Amino acid sequence: MNETETLKGLIEMAIERHQTSARQLAFKAQEAGFKIVYTTINQIRNGIYKSKPSEVTLKAIAYLAGVEESVAFAAAGQPVPGPPLADELPPGADNLSPKSRKAVVEMVRVLVDLETINNDTQTIRETGREQARGKFEQAKQERRAVRASWTADDPDGSKQKTLDLIRKASEAREEADPENFSVVELHGDEARNIPVPPREQLAAHPKVKTKREQLDEETAERGDYPGGE
Secondary structure, X not given: OOHHHOHHHHHHHXXXXXXXXXXXXXXXXXXXXXXXXXXXXXXXXXXXXXXXXXXXXXXXXXXXXXXXXXXXXXXOOOOOOOOOHHHHOXXXXXXXXXXHHHHHHHHHHHHHHHHHHHHHHHHHHHHHHHHHHHHHHHHHHHHHHHXXXXXXXXXXXXXXXXXXXXXXXXXXXXXXXXXXXXXXXXXXXXXXXXXXXXXXXXXXXXXXXXXXXXXXXXXXXXXOOOOOO
């Protein structure tokens, strides 16, 4: 991971850049007019900072690391703030009555809250996608391990042929209907072309019963044995 992708990495860059300690970094930032304290820098560096960093904190970190402010905001997962809104208000805005000023402030507050919710929702979605990708990759690795274990003892290559046939059938179904592709089911000639492994190589899940076992249990519970009482 690039150092500029995390706040911790930016702090490490700043320490390396200035060849000083975290405490001295805070003093340097304060001397330059930025508001940041040693404890904040130290907690971010140690990965124990739990608060959401403020704009002034992120600007200070960007200054210390020698990067654009947008880099620090991106590392914190926050949008880069635009120019001061007051600079964009039309002439005469300062002459508004207290009641009108309050209405403007309330409207801005609502818009800020809405955008904050939208940004948080987007972050959650992106985090969910990353977690899903991780689980998918883990599942792929597990499937590869199972396949390698199953084909380890395969002198005539029959096991590998079985896997190849299943894979080709899966790819064909996915290509034919990618939107609805999920689990591969084999039928007819397609199924008959798959060699069945010997019975001793098949292992049922200990908690899953076959239809035959379920039927035998139901028959035993009813006492419905052929020739029984």
